[in-house]
Every structure is written in structure tokens, then in C-alpha cells.
Amino acid sequence: MIRVAIDGPAGVGKSTTSKALAGYFGYAYLDTGAMYRACTWWCLNRGVDLDAEHPDADLITAAVGEFFTEDHFDISVDPEHPDVLSDGVSIADQIRSAEVSSHVSVVSSIMPVRHLLIAAQRAFIARESDADSFSKGAGIVAEGRDITTVVAPDAEVRVLLTAREEVRAARRAGQTSLVTANGTVGKVGADDVAARDKADSKVTSFLTAAEGVTTVDNSDMDFEQTLDTLIALVEQAE
Ligand code: C5P
Numbered sequence: 075m076i077r078v079a080i081d082g083p084a085g086v087g088k089s090t091t092s093k094a095l096a097g098y099f100g101y102a103y104l105d106t107g108a109m110y111r112a113c114t115w116w117c118l119n120r121g122v123d124l125d126a127e128h129p130d131a132d133l134i135t136a137a138v139g140e141f142f143t144e145d146h147f148d149i150s151v152d153p154e155h156p157d158v159l160s161d162g163v164s165i166a167d168q169i170r171s172a173e174v175s176s177h178v179s180v181v182s183s184i185m186p187v188r189h190l191l192i193a194a195q196r197a198f199i200a201r202e203s204d205a206d207s208f209s210k211g212a213g214i215v216a217e218g219r220d221i222t223t224v225v226a227p228d229a230e231v232r233v234l235l236t237a238r239e240e241v242r243a244a245r246r247a248g249q250t251s252l253v254t255a256n257g258t259v260g261k262v263g264a265d266d267v268a269a270r271d272k273a274d275s276k277v278t279s280f281l282t283a284a285e286g287v288t289t290v291d292n293s294d295m296d297f298e299q300t301l302d303t304l305i306a307l308v309e310q311a312e
Pocket residue numbers: 084106107108110111178179182217218219220221270274278
């Protein structure tokens with residue numbers, strides 16, 4: 075069983091490369107950001123105020139608890155068909171909305187929420203050691219902000235995937251169609267990434283690598299080069 079933990083800031087191509095890496099080895103793929111996004115979507119849907127200057131941590135924790143403990147939430151760890159479900163219905167598109175993106179840091183900054191999600195993430199990772207699991211016990215790639223440090227600090231492969239800030243902003247803007255006709259970055263997209271990373275980095279440590287974590291800076295790499303670098307790291311651990 076190989077556990078691959080990948081952390082990094084927004085706009086570094088973490089999801090795309092993690093998914094491809096999991097697909098290459100036949101491993102499961104866990105997008106922990108999608109879990110925080112799903113909780114945010116659930117709170118917004120229930121009218122929980124996430125705009126307040128001092129968000130109500132108890133109310134948010136209760137809403138997220140309801141989402142998880144009453145089994146409304148489910149996630150597919152198949153890297154070919156990643157999906158997030160609420161009561162059996164896919165919410166994959168909804169959790170990528172601008173509204174969710176701009177509120178997710180509020181939800182993810184609440185410690186009881188983090189504890190709930192970290193426990194669920196550890197359970198997903200542990201489940202993959204089973205012969206009956208998606209990966210038949212072979213392994214899992216889990217990506218997020220605190221996988222190398224908190225969720226799975228004992229993972230066989232631990233990577234901090236990063237890139238220079240302007241490169242990340244350009245990539246993220248491309249994802250959200252904010253690239254202008256001449257290829258420069260729309261200001262809103264660039265600002266959104268920087269603001270979210272700033273808020274997130276108060277709670278999780280993903281800007282510098284913890285001890286034993288390999289930094290992969292892909293500013294000057296394309297997708298294939300990034301993937302090949304990660305494949306080589308996993309092969310070393312196999
Ligand atoms: O990876 P993605 O950009 O989808 O993550 C969305 C948000 O979820 C992050 O901005 C962060 O607030 C939160 N997150 C987190 N810890 C993780 C993964 C994501 O706090 N392990």
C-alpha cells in the first residue's frame with residue numbers, strides 16, 4: 075500500500091496531476107479540497123451566514139456535522155470519474171462555483187470542522203489498504219493543504235507541489251476562463267487566488283515543505299514533466 079500525500083497552494087495544477095498520477099498507478103484519488111468545498115456548498119444551501127465578520131463557528135460545525143454524520147455526503151475516489159455527491163446527487167459543478175470558492179476559507183478555518191474532515195480523510199485513506207477497496211489495496215493519492223503534515227504525515231511519498239505566484243495565478247485564471255484574448259490574466263482571478271492562499275495559510279502550512287517532504291516547483295514544467303517527476307518519486311517508494 076503506497077500513500078501519496080500532495081499539498082500545495084491554489085493554481086499549481088495539484089488536482090490535474092494528482093488525478094493523472096493515481097490513474098497511472100491504479101490508485102484511488104482523494105481530493106480533500108472538494109470535501110471542504112462540499113461542506114461550504116451545504117452551509118450556503120442551508121442559509122448559514124458565511125459573510126459575517128465573525129462567522130458562527132458552532133452553527134457551521136453543526137451544519138457540517140449534519141452533512142457528514144447523517145450520511146448525506148459521499149465522494150468517488152475513482153481518478154477516472156472523480157465525483158462528490160450530496161444525497162446521491164452529484165454536486166461536482168456546484169462546488170466549483172465562485173460563491174463556494176470565495177467562502178470556502180471561512181469554513182475550512184473552523185477547527186472542529188477540520189477535525190471532522192481530517193478524521194473522514196484518514197478513514198478514506200485507511201480503507202484503501204483493503205483488498206476490497208477501489209485500488210485493491212495498492213494505494214491512494216490524497217491532495218490538499220495539510221495532507222503531508224496532518225492527515226497523513228507518515229505517507230510513503232510526501233510532496234509539496236508549488237510554483238511561482240504569477241504562474242499559479244495565470245493557470246488558475248485559465249481554469250476559470252479569465253484569460254483575456256491576448257493571454258494575460260484577469261485581475262479578479264489573480265486576486266482571488268492570492269486572497270484564498272493568504273487566508274488558508276493562516277490555518278494550514280503549504281507554502282514551505284515540512285521536514286521530509288519533497289518540493290516540486292513546476293513553474294517551468296509542463297503537465298507531462300510534472301507528472302513524470304511525481305511518477306519517479308512514487309516508483310522510488312514502491
Ligand atoms: O484544493 P481546492 O482549491 O479545491 O481547496 C479548496 C479550499 O479547501 C482551500 O482553499 C482551503 O480553504 C480548503 N482546504 C483545506 N485543507 C485541505 C484542502 C483544502 O483547508 N486539505
